[in-house]
Amino acid sequence: MDILVCVKRVPDTAENEIEIKGDGTDIERDDLVYSVNEWDNYATEEAIQIRDDKGGTVTVVTVGDEEAEEVLRRQMAMGADNGILLSDDAFEDTDGRGIASILKAEVEKGKYDLILTGAQADDGAAQVGGMLAAMLDLPYAALVNKIEVIDDKKIKVGREIEGGNQELNEIELPCVLSIQTGINEPRYVGIRGIRKVASVEIPTHGTGDLGLDAGSVGASAAKVKRVDYFTPEMGAGAEMLEGSMDEMVEKLIDMLKAKGGLK
Amino acid sequence: MTQLFAYIAHRNGVVEDTAAELAVAARTIDASAEITAVVVGTGSDLDGACQGAAKLYKEVWKFDVPDLAYPNAEMIRTLLVNVLPADAMVLMAHDTFGMDLGPGLSIKLDSAYVADVVGIDGMDGATMKLVRQEFAGMAHTHMTCDTSAGAVISLRPGTFQPGEDADAGGAVTDKSGEAGDVGVKRRFLEVVEAEAGDVDITKADVLVSVGRGIEDQDNIEIAEELAEAMGAVVSCSRPIVDAKWLEKSRQVGTSGKTVKPKVYLALGISGSFQHLGGIKGSPFMVAVNKNPKAPIFQVADVGIEADILEFMPELTEKLKG
Ligand SMILES: Cc1cc2nc3c(=O)[nH]c(=O)nc-3n(C[C@H](O)[C@H](O)[C@H](O)COP(=O)(O)OP(=O)(O)OC[C@H]3O[C@@H](n4cnc5c(N)ncnc54)[C@H](O)[C@@H]3O)c2cc1C
Ligand SMILES: Nc1ncnc2c1ncn2[C@@H]1O[C@H](COP(=O)(O)O)[C@@H](O)[C@H]1O
Numbered sequence: 001m002d003i004l005v006c007v008k009r010v011p012d013t014a015e016n017e018i019e020i021k022g023d024g025t026d027i028e029r030d031d032l033v034y035s036v037n038e039w040d041n042y043a044t045e046e047a048i049q050i051r052d053d054k055g056g057t058v059t060v061v062t063v064g065d066e067e068a069e070e071v072l073r074r075q076m077a078m079g080a081d082n083g084i085l086l087s088d089d090a091f092e093d094t095d096g097r098g099i100a101s102i103l104k105a106e107v108e109k110g111k112y113d114l115i116l117t118g119a120q121a122d123d124g125a126a127q128v129g130g131m132l133a134a135m136l137d138l139p140y141a142a143l144v145n146k147i148e149v150i151d152d153k154k155i156k157v158g159r160e161i162e163g164g165n166q167e168l169n170e171i172e173l174p175c176v177l178s179i180q181t182g183i184n185e186p187r188y189v190g191i192r193g194i195r196k197v198a199s200v201e202i203p204t205h206g207t208g209d210l211g212l213d214a215g216s217v218g219a220s221a222a223k224v225k226r227v228d229y230f231t232p233e234m235g236a237g238a239e240m241l242e243g244s245m246d247e248m249v250e251k252l253i254d255m256l257k258a259k260g261g262l263k
Numbered sequence: 264m265t266q267l268f269a270y271i272a273h274r275n276g277v278v279e280d281t282a283a284e285l286a287v288a289a290r291t292i293d294a295s296a297e298i299t300a301v302v303v304g305t306g307s308d309l310d311g312a313c314q315g316a317a318k319l320y321k322e323v324w325k326f327d328v329p330d331l332a333y334p335n336a337e338m339i340r341t342l343l344v345n346v347l348p349a350d351a352m353v354l355m356a357h358d359t360f361g362m363d364l365g366p367g368l369s370i371k372l373d374s375a376y377v378a379d380v381v382g383i384d385g386m387d388g389a390t391m392k393l394v395r396q397e398f399a400g401m402a403h404t405h406m407t408c409d410t411s412a413g414a415v416i417s418l419r420p421g422t423f424q425p426g427e428d429a430d431a432g433g434a435v436t437d438k439s440g441e442a443g444d445v446g447v448k449r450r451f452l453e454v455v456e457a458e459a460g461d462v463d464i465t466k467a468d469v470l471v472s473v474g475r476g477i478e479d480q481d482n483i484e485i486a487e488e489l490a491e492a493m494g495a496v497v498s499c500s501r502p503i504v505d506a507k508w509l510e511k512s513r514q515v516g517t518s519g520k521t522v523k524p525k526v527y528l529a530l531g532i533s534g535s536f537q538h539l540g541g542i543k544g545s546p547f548m549v550a551v552n553k554n555p556k557a558p559i560f561q562v563a564d565v566g567i568e569a570d571i572l573e574f575m576p577e578l579t580e581k582l583k584g
Pocket of ligand 1: 531552
């Protein structure tokens with residue numbers, strides 16, 4: 001089975017305190033730690049496991065700037081066979097729909113049985129996978145937490161639904177699936193693994209290679225635009241305890257007693 | 264102004280809470296708009312859901328499709344493309360069903376898509392002004408959406424709270440004949456229910472809940488010792504379950520358990536809406552987090568800016584004291 005996995009380089013929210021710039025135009029990006037989107041790691045792991053079991057190839061693709069290449073190498077160090085970087089100045093400020101249309105152009109250059117995305121990325125829109133599927137006229141399932149290959153024509157997939165229940169579907173290949181965390185345990189990539197793929201050639205495709213009209217992507221084509229980042233006026237918020245750890249814990253114990261939180 | 268539609272999710276003949284929330288959101292887009300509720304399903308469950316929808320919306324379109332006893336999003340997308348005007352504005356909930364349906368629907372309707380909206384600031388001509396969050400809730404954004412060719416907007420569950428509205432006394436129109444062919448390449452098989460675990464966190468009065476801030480599997484023990492000292496039960500956020508450090512039955516949230524404790528200790532949990540969505544009954548919430556900007560501090564009653572690996576042993580110690 002030939003599998004394409006779409007991955008995105010994002011600021012790691014577990015590692016960073018996100019600060020908004022004074023003028024609200026962006027977040028402070030200077031000291032941000034970037035990594036591969038958490039969900040995409042599960043997607044890559046799943047693709048590698050299917051390939052190891054059934055044969056075929058795993059290709060990872062990303063739309064981004066030059067620095068995005070590092071996430072492709074990381075996923076290749078995990079075991080993906082090929083990487084493709086989709087990069088062009090014209091791609092800047094493309095909305096989710098535009099990203100899907102760029103990915104669609106790349107998908108059509110190859111032949112894939114299965115296309116995986118993460119369920120969502122840093123802005124939590126959870127949209128690119130479903131859009132890509134619809135653009136390609138392929139069947140889709142979101143929030144997939146189980147894949148069982150039946151034969152080369154169809155697979156059985158589990159979708160996560162509310163309450164931790166799972167919806168099972170049979171879906172025809174080729175198809176697009178968005179992968180939910182917890183479907184597997186993504187393998188660890190050490191620095192040695194990354195070094196091994198450091199010199200592997202990664203092709204870069206831009207608008208010309210993809211046969212895309214520069215006007216169909218980028219900021220001008222976006223129907224949905226971000227105006228600014230801001231910090232909302234919230235309600236009172238939590239009463240923050242002050243003092244030494246010792247004092248804070250003492251105060252908290254009094255509060256917990258009052259609220260019936262201690263037996 | 265294009266016509267407004269609300270896609271109504273329902274289960275066992277009862278509309279989801281989000282049905283009322285969509286009506287609230289629709290009125291913030293256009294206070295005078297006639298909003299049409301779209302309800303898809305079959306049999307008596309569908310009838311029940313339509314009755315529920317008619318209490319909230321003046322106009323209800325009913326689609327009875329026997330193949331849609333279970334809401335297969337791919338089939339429902341095809342149905343909606345068959346029946347909606349191309350420039351429709353469609354509202355739905357940003358839940359596991361909405362995520363399955365919304366993005367593809369926007370492509371097939373050739374309209375704009377904005378997901379997981381937490382605020383609507385109204386219209387400026389055909390431009391809708393919206394509020395979203397990014398980076399796990401750590402940043403808010405104002406957005407604009409060009410709705411001139413229609414739009415699909417998904418709303419974060421729980422954010423558009425309905426008041427005590429009068430019964431809309433809506434009329435249900437059976438439109439089943441217009442549904443068209445909804446055959447697709449994805450066939451629903453069955454729903455597998457979540458497994459019951461060793462403890463029932465939904466029954467606990469006091470929960471010591473740990474998130475990714477626990478950092479290491481070995482530290483779970485520290486939380487267990489604290490819970491024991493408090494007479495509490497250990498629960499957790501999703502990454503702890505994904506990492507297999509605790510059982511799925513301990514997970515609080517929309518894809519885990521809904522809990523109603525008296526006291527909730529959120530330790531090293533950032534406060535995502537999917538996590539908070541599993542906490543009901545407004546417990547006394549204490550958040551401990553080393554990041555003073557963590558969104559959890561906006562919803563907790565009491566906050567402590569600290570490393571939980573220092574805080575937990577200290578509290579345990581003092582309680583045993
Ligand atoms: C469809 C769907 C369903 C989901 N369902 C659920 C669900 O049911 N339940 C759920 O919980 N999530 C769910 N999620 C995931 C959710 O979006 C968040 O990713 C998750 O809740 C984050 O968990 P967290 O707060 O533990 O981790 P993070 O967001 O990574 O936060 C960790 C926090 O710990 C703090 N921290 C780190 N180290 C320390 C330390 N030593 N001391 C103190 N603080 C520290 C950090 O500052 C941070 O605020 C779902 C997601 C999707 C897409
Ligand atoms: N720039 C990108 N390049 C490649 N894949 C992407 C990109 N943006 C989003 N995706 C894919 O789409 C998924 C969902 O992202 P989103 O719709 O932005 O929340 C991600 O997990 C990726 O798999």
